[in-house]
């Protein structure tokens with residue numbers, strides 16, 4: 001992961017520099033947006049993180065940032081997601097605004113609010129501070145009524161732009177607006193005529209409705225701009241300088257291409273600087289999580305396994321146009337090791353070439369939530385922490401006593417608590433089976449030949465008398481080999497014997513270190529000859 005960036009300057013800083021070169025000013029407006037049509041998942045999160053990192057780039061250069069986040073909750077509820085309760089009730093609200101659909105969990109004022117509040121809480125955990133804009137409120141309070149009239153007045157210009165990319169051109173009576181029917185609240189309607197001022201006529205195409213109506217654009221809240229017009233219209237209203245977009249919006253003739261022309265030719269503004277981001281996939285999602293949630297992984301799910309700074313680090317480590325997979329399997333250990341190495345490099349504790357160290361420092365800054373610690377936080381190695389936790393039946397309090405001397409301040413404490421919680425969660429929910437063990441509570445009897453019995457007797461004696469003189473794993477490892485050879489035994493069967501006595505398995509963590517981590521009292525009890 002640390003190899004993913006090779007440039008001298010981070011992409012977030014390069015983007016900030018480009019924005020400043022384009023126009024040097026005090027405050028920049030950066031925008032992101034998501035439609036709360038269902039659970040907002042981890043793939044959507046790249047939309048926010050991309051903007052967040054560019055915001056950090058601008059702030060580092062002394063600029064102010066207005067980070068707006070558009071909840072497109074006046075969009076139509078098009079599909080009932082399979083993972084939600086009350087499917088039948090929800091399906092009655094199809095084609096109505098998402099904001100008018102009830103929360104199937106009964107916790108929030110609407111379906112939209114349920115997903116919005118949940119995601120906003122997750123953003124907070126990630127240290128992201130933004131200004132949400134609820135598009136339903138904007139539309140319902142008439143904030144865009146002049147823009148809607150302008151859009152209707154310039155419908156031929158818009159049709160001309162859209163037709164450049166269409167195989168069949170839009171018909172002459174096409175209208176660049178959608179209307180939520182006053183009678184059934186669905187957008188299965190056709191706008192039939194516009195008087196050039198404020199009157200728009202429409203018919204409802206729903207079989208069970210067929211309402212014909214007329215709305216006053218100065219007072220109605222039922223007219224909405226479809227996405228291709230809505231997006232550039234909002235750029236002009238909010239004066240957006242930067243906005244990222246997913247692959248689906250970025251193709252030739254896709255919504256960004258047409259929005260760029262529409263914003264200048266219709267709304268008299270310019271397109272923001274645009275950065276396309278690629279997909280994020282999830283690897284090694286096993287056990288509990290996948291069965292209950294299908295393929296949807298949220299920021300919360302990721303935070304169950306990774307510290308928030310690590311999640312930010314992962315995004316900061318990849319250029320936006322590179323897709324990456326986030327692992328829940330054995331790679332979790334490697335990711336923790338990579339993060340720790342980057343952190344040591346950022347603090348000058350681990351050497352590296354100048355370019356690498358400079359990039360590690362910047363990526364580390366970008367991954368921080370709150371103040372940058374002046375001293376490097378304590379790094380409990382993830383693999384070892386997993387062993388300590390399992391030796392202590394996943395009891396974090398007991399595991400902490402192993403690290404008492406290393407936890408020196410509040411940041412160390414937070415690091416230990418956050419990491420231990422995640423390691424325990426990972427072991428219980430997605431670690432591979434061969435990684436899991438629990439320490440035997442009582443000694444187990446195992447058939448041994450004479451040589452093996454003698455070896456065990458000698459090892460027990462050695463550990464009992466010399467425990468406090470064993471200074472490192474290597475020393476114990478070498479002594480064990482000497483004792484094994486003295487009995488003319490093969491190492492592998494002996495190790496198997498010891499693992500069986502300690503954890504009832506044939507294999508386990510590296511033995512010498514493992515014995516020392518378990519501690520004298522319990523080792524002597526379990527290895528009693």
Ligand SMILES: [Zn+2]
Nearest residue numbers: 181184204209
């Ligand atoms: Zn209707």
